[in-house]
Amino acid sequence: MTGEHRTARGTGASTRVLGTSPDDMAAAARLLRAGRLVAFPTETVYGIGADATDAAAIASLYAAKGRPRFNPLIAHVLDIDAARRIGLLDATALMLAERFWPGPLTLVVEARPDTVVSDLARAGLPSVAIRVPSHPLARALLAQAGRPVAAPSANRSGHVSATTAAHVLADLDGLVDAVVNGGPAQLGVESSIVGLLGERPVLLRPGAITCEQLDSALGFAVSGPAARKNDRPDAPGQLASHYAPWAAVRLDAVEVHPGEALLAFGPDLPAGAAHATAVRNLSPAGDLREAAATLFSALRELDAARPRTVAVMPIPAEGIGLAIRDRLARAAAPRR
Ligand code: TXA
Numbered sequence: 001m002t003g004e005h006r007t008a009r010g011t012g013a014s015t016r017v018l019g020t021s022p023d024d025m026a027a028a029a030r031l032l033r034a035g036r037l038v039a040f041p042t043e044t045v046y047g048i049g050a051d052a053t054d055a056a057a058i059a060s061l062y063a064a065k066g067r068p069r070f071n072p073l074i075a076h077v078l079d080i081d082a083a084r085r086i087g088l089l090d091a092t093a094l095m096l097a098e099r100f101w102p103g104p105l106t107l108v109v110e111a112r113p114d115t116v117v118s119d120l121a122r123a124g125l126p127s128v129a130i131r132v133p134s135h136p137l138a139r140a141l142l143a144q145a146g147r148p149v150a151a152p153s154a155n156r157s158g159h160v161s162a163t164t165a166a167h168v169l170a171d172l173d174g175l176v177d178a179v180v181n182g183g184p185a186q187l188g189v190e191s192s193i194v195g196l197l198g199e200r201p202v203l204l205r206p207g208a209i210t211c212e213q214l215d216s217a218l219g220f221a222v223s224g225p226a227a228r229k230n231d232r233p234d235a236p237g238q239l240a241s242h243y244a245p246w247a248a249v250r251l252d253a254v255e256v257h258p259g260e261a262l263l264a265f266g267p268d269l270p271a272g273a274a275h276a277t278a279v280r281n282l283s284p285a286g287d288l289r290e291a292a293a294t295l296f297s298a299l300r301e302l303d304a305a306r307p308r309t310v311a312v313m314p315i316p317a318e319g320i321g322l323a324i325r326d327r328l329a330r331a332a333a334p335r336r
Pocket residue numbers: 042044045046047048071072073074104106108122125127128129131151152153154189190191193204205234235236237238
């Protein structure tokens with residue numbers, strides 16, 4: 001797709017598909033600095049980048065995604081020093097940052113009073129979500145942009161996240177100015193989000209850093225969002241319906257009903273699998289990392305076959321399996 005121009009559905013606008021050459025990366029950074037929207041790969045999923053300090057750019061980002069403005073964005077920066085210029089990192093935050101950055105961990109901390117991250121990007125909250133990605137293209141873009149970059153997952157709001165440039169175009173062609181095509185995102189599920197606003201760290205979103213990893217760094221078990229007392233989500237991505245394909249999703253299926261497609265996991269398929277209208281196996285070997293990496297493309301592929309329902313085999317609730325189960329539970333939740 002490198003260098004090609006694509007035209008959006010009927011809008012006349014076009015999303016430029018950029019490659020990974022120095023010229024293309026410089027062009028991507030120029031667009032960002034000019035307040036435009038540039039989708040790019042991270043080690044988790046593709047993000048739609050916008051200058052986090054530019055309220056107008058952030059407004060256009062919310063509009064492109066169809067995202068409610070009460071749902072704040074993650075500010076992506078290059079390193080701990082850059083993180084400390086926008087948020088207040090206490091001892092726990094610093095410890096987690098040193099342990100897991102660069103990498104798929106997002107920390108929600110109190111914003112610095114003089115933070116350059118726009119109010120709109122933070123949805124008016126006194127806090128800021130910060131992530132230091134490890135993907136070399138994301139890092140090259142951040143280095144050249146020279147400012148924090150807000151980057152939500154590159155899908156229409158509420159839809160399945162994007163792990164390839166083709167997924168980005170399927171959702172957002174004509175709605176973002178460019179996409180950097182850096183091949184498939186490696187991990188396949190989003191960063192883990194840890195809230196550090198109270199006495200104890202709270203896992204706001206399970207993700208690519210496992211609870212086991214967090215617990216061993218902290219020296220105690222991190223509490224999950226279920227332990228929160230209020231209904232108001234701290235991470236609105238925690239709203240029930242999210243990651244939704246068009247088809248209905250039926251979890252922990254031990255048999256396939258007539259007319260259903262099958263999202264399988266592991267070598268042993270359930271009864272009725274031979275009659276499934278379509279089948280994708282997240283990992284025939286039963287490997288959870290592989291399953292995470294294939295989750296969103298498998299959901300998109302099954303959806304393309306337009307089944308009424310996708311039956312999903314049980315996924316073990318351990319390691320990155322918790323993040324997979326979380327995304328599937330949201331895909332299965334009643335739609336807004
Ligand atoms: O892996 C990732 O984190 C990807 C890549 C592109 O970096 N980004 C991503 O962004 O997943 P998004 O916008 O799809 O999800 C960000 C989540 C949302 O659920 C949002 O509510 C939460 O982070 N969030 C952002 N700022 C927050 C804040 N100040 N307090 C609590 N939650 C926050």
